Amino acid sequence: MTFSAALFDMDGLLVDSERTIMNTWLDVSNAHGVALTVADYLQIVGRSFAEGQTILARLIGDADTFDAVRMRVREQLAAPEPHPKFPLKPGALALLDTLAQAGIPCAVASSSAQEVIRARLDAVGVLPYFQAIASGTEVARGKPDPAVYRLAAERLGVPAHACV
Secondary structure, eight states: OOOSBBOOOTTTTTTHHHHHHHHHHHHHHTTOOOOOHHHHHHHGTTTTTTHHHHHHHHHOHHHHHHHHHHHHHHHHHHSOSSSSSSSOOOOOHHHHHHHHTTOEEEEEEESSSHHHHHHHHTTTTTGGGEEEEEEGSSSSOTSSTTTHHHHHHHHHHGGGGOOO
C-alpha cells in the first residue's frame, strides 16, 4: 500500500484516555446522585464532542446537575499529576518515529477540542510529530462522518484518498 500521509485519531488510538474519561464521568455523576452506567456512557464513544455532550445531558437529565457534573469532570481531568493522566499507547511512539524518518507527514483528526488535543499530545511528548490538527469542533458533522479526517488531510495539503 502506498500513501502520502498518516491521519490519526487521538483518544483510544494514540493516547489511552477513553477509560479515564469514562470512569471520571461515571464517578462524578454517581457522586451527584445520577446512576450513569458504562452502557450509558458508551453511547457517546466515536461521536463528536457536541453530540457526546448532548447525549450526556439527556442521560443526566436536569440541566443544573449536568452543568455541575460537567464542570467537576473538567476539573478532575485537568488536575495536574506527577505522571501523564493519559499515557501514550504502546507502539505509538515507534510508529511516529518510523513515519517521521520516512518523511511521511502526520495529522491528528479528533473529536476533542484543539486545546485538548494539543495539551494531551504535548503531555506525552508527541505534539512535534504532527504537522496538522483537525478538531471535531471545526466541522459541521462529527464522527463517524469523515469530515474531520478530510479537514486534517486538507491541512496537510494531501488528497484524502492518499492518506491512511
